[in-house]
Amino acid sequence: MSNHDVAKTLDLKGLPCPMPVVKMSQEIGSVSVGQIIEVLTTDPGSISDFPAWAKSTGNEVLETVQGDPIKIYVKRLK
Amino acid sequence: MDDKKKQELLDAFSEKLTNAVRLYMDGCTRCGTCIDSCHAYQSMPETRYTPVGRAQVVRRLFDRYFKLSGRIAPGMNEAVEFTDEWMQQVLDAAYSCTGCRRCMTVCPFGIDTQQIQGIAKHLVNTAGMTPVVLNMLADMSIAKAETIEDTRENFEQGVKNLEAEVIEKWKSEAGEDAIPIGAQDANVLYVALAGKHSIIPAAAVMNAAKEKWSLSYFEAVNFGAFAGNPAKTKVIARRIIDEATRLNVKEVAICECGTAYRVMKYMTGDHPFKVVSVVELFARYVKEGRIKLDKSKIEGGVTYHDPCQMARNGGIYDEPRYLLEQLTDNFVEMTPTREDNWCCGGGGGLVAMGEKDFRMKSSSVKVDQVKATGAKVLCTACENCHTQLSDLNEHYDVGVKVEFLSELLADALVSE
Numbered sequence A: 001m002s003n004h005d006v007a008k009t010l011d012l013k014g015l016p017c018p019m020p021v022v023k024m025s026q027e028i029g030s031v032s033v034g035q036i037i038e039v040l041t042t043d044p045g046s047i048s049d050f051p052a053w054a055k056s057t058g059n060e061v062l063e064t065v066q067g068d069p070i071k072i073y074v075k076r077l078k
Numbered sequence B: 001m002d003d004k005k006k007q008e009l010l011d012a013f014s015e016k017l018t019n020a021v022r023l024y025m026d027g028c029t030r031c032g033t034c035i036d037s038c039h040a041y042q043s044m045p046e047t048r049y050t051p052v053g054r055a056q057v058v059r060r061l062f063d064r065y066f067k068l069s070g071r072i073a074p075g076m077n078e079a080v081e082f083t084d085e086w087m088q089q090v091l092d093a094a095y096s097c098t099g100c101r102r103c104m105t106v107c108p109f110g111i112d113t114q115q116i117q118g119i120a121k122h123l124v125n126t127a128g129m130t131p132v133v134l135n136m137l138a139d140m141s142i143a144k145a146e147t148i149e150d151t152r153e154n155f156e157q158g159v160k161n162l163e164a165e166v167i168e169k170w171k172s173e174a175g176e177d178a179i180p181i182g183a184q185d186a187n188v189l190y191v192a193l194a195g196k197h198s199i200i201p202a203a204a205v206m207n208a209a210k211e212k213w214s215l216s217y218f219e220a221v222n223f224g225a226f227a228g229n230p231a232k233t234k235v236i237a238r239r240i241i242d243e244a245t246r247l248n249v250k251e252v253a254i255c256e257c258g259t260a261y262r263v264m265k266y267m268t269g270d271h272p273f274k275v276v277s278v279v280e281l282f283a284r285y286v287k288e289g290r291i292k293l294d295k296s297k298i299e300g301g302v303t304y305h306d307p308c309q310m311a312r313n314g315g316i317y318d319e320p321r322y323l324l325e326q327l328t329d330n331f332v333e334m335t336p337t338r339e340d341n342w343c344c345g346g347g348g349g350l351v352a353m354g355e356k357d358f359r360m361k362s363s364s365v366k367v368d369q370v371k372a373t374g375a376k377v378l379c380t381a382c383e384n385c386h387t388q389l390s391d392l393n394e395h396y397d398v399g400v401k402v403e404f405l406s407e408l409l410a411d412a413l414v415s416e
Helices: A020-031 A044-057 B002-016 B019-025 B039-043 B053-068 B069-074 B084-094 B102-106 B115-124 B130-158 B161-168 B199-207 B230-247 B258-266 B280-287 B318-327 B356-361 B364-373 B383-395 B405-411
Strands: A007-011 A036-041 A060-065 A070-075 B189-192 B213-215 B251-254 B274-277 B303-304 B377-380 B399-404
Touching: A007 B069, A020 A036, A020 B130, A036 B019, A044 A060, A044 A070, A060 B230, B002 B053, B002 B115, B019 B053, B019 B115, B053 B069, B053 B084, B053 B115, B069 B213, B069 B399, B084 B115, B115 B405, B130 B230, B161 B199, B161 B383, B189 B199, B189 B230, B189 B405, B199 B213, B199 B280, B199 B405, B251 B258, B251 B280, B258 B274, B258 B383, B274 B280, B280 B318, B303 B318, B303 B364, B318 B405, B364 B383, B377 B383, B377 B405, B383 B399, B399 B405
Parallel strands: A007 A036, B189 B213, B189 B251, B251 B274, B303 B377, B377 B399
Antiparallel strands: A036 A070, A060 A070
């Protein structure tokens, strides 16, 4: 069970392609460097999309928790 | 704009100057036949939203740099130089066009305006003016090729967690995975999008057909194409080509995504496998008697929106109609239809970019077309179109139910 100090939760369940990553990209600036966003999603693709997005934007996926919804914890690094 | 930047833009323009493009540049007589063909102009009658108006923004640069008259006496024609201000017009032209190619079908000279728009996007990209979101998405897709090994097990588990929902639609054979993944020598590699709605119905249909298939680890859509970046387009497509080749599949079936289909089918060269749309695959299942459908599931009239990248730009018209005729006795064609169908207004990257105000205003002609059918269900076979049509449905209170074709098929599957 994850135990992250979450600054913000994004409910991205059921969004069409490519909106989960687009919304994340828009929202990452709303938290401070070092803070964590919790993403709620129903898309299995997000499990591999978010780490790829984090790599290409210089952020970090801390943990992915399977379930309904899937929870992904993203830390803003810059 | 400094000379170095101008030279980079000139080099980028030169890269796109095939003999066909030169013909398209020189062959336009400004007859204006294309003007009324654009959904954006029909909905927002401004010159900047005409196909010829957009093309002129690029053509005037061509006149300056690639025609003798423009090089020796640029004041004699409408030639313009690369400037920061003019590049803003190029940006506007590039991203107010969805690339639907309806204008091309009416041009008496066969000018492919989309190829001119391709130059506009390439220039915009070279100038570093591509909408940030499109580059971000393309870069994410490229990075996925490098991170896929780290996320493989998690993704497989996420897919496994969907199997119960697939089985609700169609019970798999004993011992068979409802969503096979990474399967060697499958007949079909199915390339979906990120969302489960892109996986579950298609999985049910393929299982009902007893297909030997496998789900791709990658998403079908190619954001490099939306960004007008040929190099990124190639790298993103290569991930799927390499996967399909490694797995030794016979066919790659692209999900309901028009751009993904067109890029993989027509822009990536020859492969040791065949590329089909999942719509073609499913029509084949029905024709071969591999799946049976219940015609009583859908209530009310059903109409179909041809996704431009699958239909006008990809040639797939008959298969979706054949499938809908198996699903309902109340199929209603739109007017105009098939190659004359109005674009939904969401293509070319506009949905990903947001741009909701422009998307809604520039597509009122589509709304009128849908309303005129009197249909209760608006079916399409493209994620981008589905999003745009859903937004139009809500914005204009059209009152239809927007559905994917695969979802209608999966819900109508019967044993006998």
